[in-house]
Amino acid sequence: MEDLSGVLRNHPFIKDLDENYLKQITGCASNVLYHENDIIFSEGDEAVQFYLIRTGKVALEINGREKGNVRILTMGPGQILGWSWIISPYKWHFEARALEDVRAIALDGECLRNKCEEDPKLGYEMLKRFSHILEQRLQSTRMQLLDVYKRG
Amino acid sequence: MIPRQVRVKKIFWETEDVFTLELVSEDYPMSEFYFRPGQFNMLYAFGVGEAAISISSDSAKKNSILHSIHKVGYVTNALSKLKKGDVIGIRGPFGKAWPLEEIKGYDICIMAGGIGLAPLRPSIYYILKHRKQYGKFTLLYGARSPRDMLYPVELEQWAKKHDIHIETIVDRADSMWRGQVGVVTELIDYAELDPERTRSMVCGPEIMMKYSIDELKKNGLNEDQIYLSLERNMKCALGFCGHCQYGPSFVCKEGPVFNFSKVKDIFEIREL
Numbered sequence: 001m002e003d004l005s006g007v008l009r010n011h012p013f014i015k016d017l018d019e020n021y022l023k024q025i026t027g028c029a030s031n032v033l034y035h036e037n038d039i040i041f042s043e044g045d046e047a048v049q050f051y052l053i054r055t056g057k058v059a060l061e062i063n064g065r066e067k068g069n070v071r072i073l074t075m076g077p078g079q080i081l082g083w084s085w086i087i088s089p090y091k092w093h094f095e096a097r098a099l100e101d102v103r104a105i106a107l108d109g110e111c112l113r114n115k116c117e118e119d120p121k122l123g124y125e126m127l128k129r130f131s132h133i134l135e136q137r138l139q140s141t142r143m144q145l146l147d148v149y150k151r152g
Numbered sequence: 153m154i155p156r157q158v159r160v161k162k163i164f165w166e167t168e169d170v171f172t173l174e175l176v177s178e179d180y181p182m183s184e185f186y187f188r189p190g191q192f193n194m195l196y197a198f199g200v201g202e203a204a205i206s207i208s209s210d211s212a213k214k215n216s217i218l219h220s221i222h223k224v225g226y227v228t229n230a231l232s233k234l235k236k237g238d239v240i241g242i243r244g245p246f247g248k249a250w251p252l253e254e255i256k257g258y259d260i261c262i263m264a265g266g267i268g269l270a271p272l273r274p275s276i277y278y279i280l281k282h283r284k285q286y287g288k289f290t291l292l293y294g295a296r297s298p299r300d301m302l303y304p305v306e307l308e309q310w311a312k313k314h315d316i317h318i319e320t321i322v323d324r325a326d327s328m329w330r331g332q333v334g335v336v337t338e339l340i341d342y343a344e345l346d347p348e349r350t351r352s353m354v355c356g357p358e359i360m361m362k363y364s365i366d367e368l369k370k371n372g373l374n375e376d377q378i379y380l381s382l383e384r385n386m387k388c389a390l391g392f393c394g395h396c397q398y399g400p401s402f403v404c405k406e407g408p409v410f411n412f413s414k415v416k417d418i419f420e421i422r423e424l
Contacts, residue, residue: 061327069327073334078341099330136338139363143335144323148357149266149296 004029008105011052012078013129021122028111032104040081040096047084047092049106053077056102060094073140074099080133085109086126153390155196155241156180160234161216167300170267171232172208172220175242182214185242188249189274190381190409194389195219196241197230204386204404206271207245212281220270220302246389248409250275251379255351259287261343263364265294265336265356269302271381271408272355280314290317290343294336294360297322298329317343336360337367347372354412355381362419365412375413382407382415 005026008014014022032051034040040051043063051058057076064070072094075081081104084092090109116123162174173195176182187193187207196202203225209218223232234240252275260279264272279286291310295301301320311318319339321332332339336356345368352368354361361380368378384396384403391405399418401407412419 057332059327059333071325071327071329071333074321074332076332076342097327140335140338143337143359143363146359147296147323148360149294149300149323 004031004105007031007054008052011054011105013052013080013133017125021125024115024119024122025107025112028108028115029105030108032106034098034102034104036098036100038098038102040098040102041092042095043092045092047082047090048109050080050082050085050109051104051106053079053081054103054105056104057099058102059097059099061097062094069095072144073137080130083130083134086113086130153243155194155202155243156184157239158242160236160238160240162236163232163234166220166302169223170220170270170302171223172218173231173234173240174216174218175240176216182216185217185245186214187211187217187245187274189252189278190250190271191245191247192271192389192408193217193219193242193244194246194386195221195227195231196243197227197234198239198241200230201227202241202243202387203227203231204246204383204389206381206408208270208273210277211274212277220267220273222267243389246404248405248407250353250381250409251351251411252278256282256285257287258351259289259346259349261290261292261345261350261352261368263292263336263339263352263354263356263368265360265364266296266300267302268354268356268360268381269293272353273303275353276310276316280310280316283315287349288317288346289315290345291319292336292339292343293318293320294339294356295320295322297324298331319343335363337363340367340371345371345373347374347377351377351379353379353381353409358382375416376411378412379409380412380415381409384408 059071060073061069061071158175158177161176165171192204192206194202195205205219208220221228319342321334325333354364382403386404387393387395389404391402396403
């Protein structure tokens with residue numbers, strides 16, 4: 001059976017990361033499994049972890065009050081769930097729900113933040129990778145806002 | 153070119169604002185309406201006007217032709233009110249088709265957005281019918297919401313019965329939707345493209361095509377590996393009147409399907 005560092009190494013987010021950093025990250029990692037419809041985290045909860053999705057799909061939802069729960073994004077294998085662990089006050093802004101059985105690697109946010117503080121090079125590497133994800137999500141949100149398929 | 157008369161055999165609504173006309177002719181053999189995937193016809197609502205509409209049926213089926221039409225303007229609004237047995241005028245087929253012969257042997261990645269699936273559907277039929285002549289076949293389709301998705305039953309059947317990898321996504325949905333939410337460009341991650349072996353066909357709103365092409369390029373495709381179908385206001389459809397002029401090209405004659413490398417410079421100009 002593949003060990004955690006092997007699984008991490010094969011995840012696109014970790015791709016080409018220095019072996020030494022991989023070891024450090026592995027120290028903060030654990031395997032997790034969520035079943036269909038499980039709530040992975042809820043809006044307002046403390047963002048103690050983030051997730052590298054291995055299999056299955058996850059939906060991010062925002063509570064639109066009278067509009068009900070609005071699904072804003074879904075994520076799948078190879079993608080990252082959650083970035084609130086890296087930005088104070090470390091609270092989730094959305095609810096994450098497993099749309100099917102989800103296997104993921106959970107990374108302890110505080111553990112990783114401490115390692116990033118101790119080793120700024122690791123911290124910079126993490127920030128670069130997360131900035132890329134944030135940029136992609138921002139770009140997608142802009143495209144959604146453009147409402148390109150809007151009725152005439 | 154004088155319009156021929158065709159009769160509406162069936163009209164059915166695909167979504168709230170997209171309907172499909174099934175057209176047949178009693179005066180001409182249907183073989184006269186032979187088309188290649190990607191081509192369009194000029195449909196004439198008598199007393200109202202003409203509109204260029206892509207053909208969305210299977211080019212191998214000779215008994216009728218289908219046009220899926222977005223109800224957006226004067227002519228399409230008139231067409232949407234037709235009933236079984238009504239007669240309209242038709243001219244065509246016109247324009248350059250998708251390069252289905254040229255891309256044989258390659259992996260195919262189709263990216264469609266909204267009504268953009270309609271002009272690509274004949275190509276999907278063709279590739280599925282000649283499946284062994286193509287490599288890996290992927291369809292990435294984005295729509296505004298689950299109820300705005302075109303041909304949902306067919307998408308499901310293709311995925312079940314044929315060797316095609318289909319990923320769909322919608323811009324917005326409530327929590328009852330079990331599919332994916334986001335934008336069509338996000339689906340490229342799941343396509344696992346082999347850039348050297350892949351040829352891509354893209355159709356949808358221009359802004360969707362721009363982002364899709366950017367993403368395909370990020371994934372290693374060259375500009376000449378990407379084809380797109382452009383939409384312009386067409387009148388004569390013969391390359392005379394100039395209504396559909398796009399830089400040095402007439403979309404009706406040299407398009408609507410273009411190799412991206414041929415139009416990339418003007419594609420970036422916002423005013424065009």
